[in-house]
Every structure is written in C-alpha cells, then in structure tokens.
Amino acid sequence: MSRLGYEEVAREAYLEARKTILHKRTRQLPFIGSLPPFISALSYLTFTLLLHTFRTFSASFPAPASSAVVKWAKERVDEFNDVLGRQLSEVARDGEVWEACVLEVKRHAEVLKEVGVDFRGLIGKGLGLDVDGSEALPVRQRKEHAGLGVN
Structure with a gap:
C-alpha cells in the first residue's frame, strides 16, 4: 500500500486492527474471583x-x-488505566491485594523498554501508583516525607 501512496491508510488500518484484537482478547480474559491473577x-x-x-x-x-503508533499506544494505556481503576476501586490501597496488583502491572509494563518506550509515568495515572517512574515499593514500605513537620 505504501508504494501505491496509501501509507497513511495502511497505518490507520493496522493500528485499528490491533486495537480490535486487544479489545477482543481482554474481553476473553476470565475473572475467576481472585483479582491479582x-x-x-x-x-x-x-x-x-x-x-x-x-x-x-x-x-x-x-x-x-x-x-502515530506512540499516540495509539498512549490511548491503549489510557484504556488500560480505566479498566485497572474499575478493578481496583474497591480494594484497600495499603492491602496485600493492591500491592500484588500494582507489582504485576509494573512487572509487565517493563517489556516496553525493549522498544525504547517508557510509559511508566502514564501507567496507573490517577490511581496513586508511582507515576514519577521511580521503583515501585509496596505502599507499606514507602517513607513519607513530612516537609516542615506537617503531614
């Protein structure tokens, strides 16, 4: 299609097909009762x-x-964040389930480094995850800094 001058159409068709596949596959995931798996x-x-x-x-x-693919991927990460937010909405933020889920998300997100993409600042945005790209520590292990002694 590129040789025919339809490169933009080919890009859009490819990314739309990948979006469809992602949506189809995520809907097929079974939820058997335990949130971390x-x-x-x-x-x-x-x-x-x-x-x-x-x-x-x-x-x-x-x-x-x-x-174009970076923009597409950012949209998919935003969709992932929406699903993650819904799933974690009733989970205690300092509990073992929360920590297990966050650990799994961060572990799997690391694969994007293989292609030189760093979405650590976007993954889990709005959920209280470490969006600054620092190493993820379970909530109970983080040290809170109190500035001038005011919490």
Missing part, C-alpha cells in the same frame, strides 16, 4: 500486544511515522 493476565496481554505492535510497526513503516 486477573490483573496479571490483563497487564501481560496489554503490554505484550503493545510491544509486538511497536515492533511490527517500526519494521513496516518509516521512522517519521512512529508518532
């Missing part, structure tokens, strides 16, 4: 699919077109 499967699926999409896109399209 579900979050682990969801994050593995999401970030592995993003990784493969980046690889295929960079091999198929010229480098100047890479902003």
